[in-house]
Amino acid sequence: MSTETKQQRRIRRARRRERRRVHANPHIHRFLRFVVRQVLGAAFSIETVGRETVNRASGPFIILANHSAVIDPMVLGIYVNKPIHFVVSDSQFRSRLLGWVLRLVGSIPKTKAMSDLDTIKKIVAVKSAGGVIGLFPEGQSSWDGKNLPIMRATDKLLKSLKVPVYTARIEGAYLAWPRWARRFRRGPIRITYSRLFSPADLKELTVAQVGERLEEALAVDIWAFQRDRRFRYRGSRHAEYLERVLFVCPACHGLDTLVSEGRRLSCRSCNHSVLFNERGFFEAPRGSLHFTTVSDWNRWQLDWFAAYLSRNGTSVSGDGPLLKEAGMVVREGYKTQPLRTLGRATIYLYTKRLEFVLENGSTMTFPLKSLEGINVQNNEHLEFYHAFSLYRLSPESPRGNSLKWDYAVRRLQNQQF
Incomplete structure (x- = not known):
């Protein structure tokens, strides 16, 4: 092999390493953490438990959290002293401005619902540099407040990285800013930080055991939480855009007949309507109430829709x-x-x-x-x-x-x- 060819290969390897390099500017991180903390603190009543457990940690580690709202990364990150390199959907990088900001704070792009080798390489690069990796192992935020299944590749990743693992259980964020909503509601959010695994734990546990403990650590039942505490989330248009998640009327079974306005969700076909109150529950202004939560309604509609697809898939002519x-x-x-x-x-x-x-x-x-x-x-x-x-x-x-x-x-x- 010629000297020139060896040199070219070294240059290509260096360029690949540079592309995988993920760096968070510490000055920008401190400034943004201060600004975002003031903004979120004014909008929501945020309570933290155990954050000193994370802030005492040194060296590389991973922090995992349940994903119930778009504000989860910001709510989670403003109370951790070290910059967190969050794994973020690559769609967010398509905007020049947002992509620039995300790269500035060291975010790692990931293609949703697909394996992504380049993402793994960037995660390993952050670990090698002694950084903090932030993951939402459900892969996307919840539509109805219920936990989504943990992506099975997560437990294998934790085993292979062999670094301490911390968790953050976020409660109340779904009611403060649901995935389907355009407006936030003022109310309480609680974050509980804790240490889940040491490197020695990960070495001893099987992949299945890691997954089971992770699911248990991040399990949040927001509806049980809210039934017990009855917190109010103040706003003016609580029901608007609910039709992004709810698409079947429980009264007439109309598909795509629901429309929201203010606090009311109504069916254009049969005029069935419900109110969505400040505590996140449905009320019936008249007639019967089929469901009290978005989760119950969504579970019913997905069962109904599965039967609809099966029935129509076998009965359509031609x-x-x-x-x-x-x-x-x-x-x-x-x-x-x-x-x-x-x-x-x-x-x-x-x-x-x-x-x-x-x-x-x-x-x-x-x-x-x-x-x-x-x-x-x-x-x-x-x-x-x-x-x-x-x-x-x-x-x-x-x-x-x-x-x-x-x-x-x-x-x-x-x-x-």
Whole structure:
């Protein structure tokens, strides 16, 4: 091998290491922590328990938390002295301004719902530099306040990194700013910090035991918490945008017939309505009350929707669509790269494929079994990968429900494999 070739390889390796380098500017971190702490402290009543346990820690470590609201990273990070390198959805890096800020504070991009080797390499780089890694092992924030399943790769990652593991249980953030809402509500949030594993613990425990203890440590029942304490979360439009998560009327079983205004959620088809109060529970202004929490309603609607998909998937004549939605904006991209708009389209979901019929008359067809990483970004955008390209579908209305598309595709995919 020539000297020139060896030198070129060394340069390429150095460039790869630099791309994996994650650095949080300590001065920027202190400034932002101060500013964000003042803002969040004015908006919410935040109580912390055990934060000195984390702040006494030295060297590299991992901090894990349940994920119930968009403000979780900020609420968690402002009480930890060292900069936390949070693993963040790569969609947030597509904005030049936000991407610049996230890189400035040392955030690590991760493609949702897919394995990402580059993310692992960056996490290892942070560990090697003695930094703090922040993870939300559920992979996304909760739609209805209930814990989501822990991503199974998390327990293996903890075992392989062999560093101390701390947890932060966040309670009340879902009621203060639900994932589906555009406005926050003033009320209490409690964060409980604790040490979960030492390196010696991780060495002795099996992967399954690590996962079990992690699930137990991060389990939060916000509805039991709220029934016991009855905290008030003050605001003016508590129900608005609930149709982003709730898409089936419990009275008439109408699909996409719900509309929110102020504190009221109503059905356009049968006029059934409920009020969403300051404590996060439903009330009935008239008639019967089917559910008292978003979680109960969501659990019922997903069971109903699964039966709907099964029933219509076997009974449609010919090859009719199970779902259809017009006016969706289709964009294409890849990971952190800016998205390119392809145009508006009508979207059709069939039992084995997804189709876009664009306004220019062209049709794009995607076999369901070939779709990867399907998820809902920023509350309303459906994203998935096909043949190394990212596609984003955005409803015409910001109140549009992409969750049902996400659930339907996953359900149909599971039936095919």
